[in-house]
């Protein structure tokens with residue numbers, strides 16, 4: 641990977657912890673928990689990671705989760721991601737988790753929560769890697785189930801910064817979850833929502849106006865609505881864009897067609913993230929590199945994307961300043977890259 645991209649301090653804001661389940665770990669946990677997987681080998685799991693759209697991915701994603709059974713499993717999953725994050729110089733991460741995908745299989749909420757939480761605490765201690773946890777409701781399950789999940793989460797609210805909305809988007813508009821999100825905000829949670837990944841721009845408006853989100857996850861279909869573009873530009877509501885995910889799930893045919901540079905040029909607060917890195921071919925570094933290569937992003941544009949993520953993070957003013965200072969001193973010490981100089985490979 642390009643040395644600058646690997647070593648520059650980074651912030652990740654759109655990462656499903658269940659989407660970091662690499663085939664090797666799925667196989668190991670299947671064995672450990674005596675879970676029969678529908679695949680004969682690790683290679684066969686990897687071969688199944690070919691998707692036509694969001695729905696075809698979600699089927700594999702939810703099936704894979706069946707191997708996650710104990711608090712130790714959730715700890716091991718999270719710790720493996722955090723080690724990867726540390727290798728890629730990620731300094732702060734905001735992780736989604738999907739409790740309903742586990743509680744509906746009979747795994748108690750605290751088993752899921754504590755496994756993830758303990759690993760996050762350990763990464764803060766060992767690496768100084770800060771984090772926030774975001775509880776996602778599955779939008780293709782009834783709002784009553786989301787409300788029940790929110791109530792299960794209340795005893796753990798000190799460790800959960802925000803609630804979000806994910807899973808199948810088409811035909812599941814944010815408006816269905818208005819009252820759940822109102823309750824979450826009354827309980828002190830910030831809000832985010834996946835919108836405008838496969839769904840129309842009207843879902844982005846609903847997320848903003850009805851769910852009062854601080855950020856939009858994906859949001860790339862905002863490009864179809866000039867008024868929305870103007871609004872996002874004016875308000876600087878951030879978009880957590882996931883380039884490799886968008887290509888794997890055929891939101892864009894190829895990386896060169898991705899609209900993130902156009903959005904960046906319009907002054908929209910775009911950030912780059914990995915979504916489900918085990919399934920989509922790369923972690924944050926690979927996402928930055930793939931976008932940089934295909935869209936010919938300059939180093940200044942990469943730095944702008946990283947600054948946007950720091951601005952959009954759910955951190956204290958002090959932590960934000962520290963993250964910005966670390967980024968700026970890294971950039972200053974790595975020296976200016978003249979625009980005509982090709983990016984060096986390592």
Ligand SMILES: Nc1ncnc2[nH]cnc12
Pocket residue numbers: 656659694701806807808834837885915916
């Ligand atoms: N890209 C994505 N969109 C919606 N729900 C998800 N759950 C995990 N990844 C997702």
Ligand SMILES: [Zn+2]
Pocket residue numbers: 654656806834857915
């Ligand atoms: Zn996502």
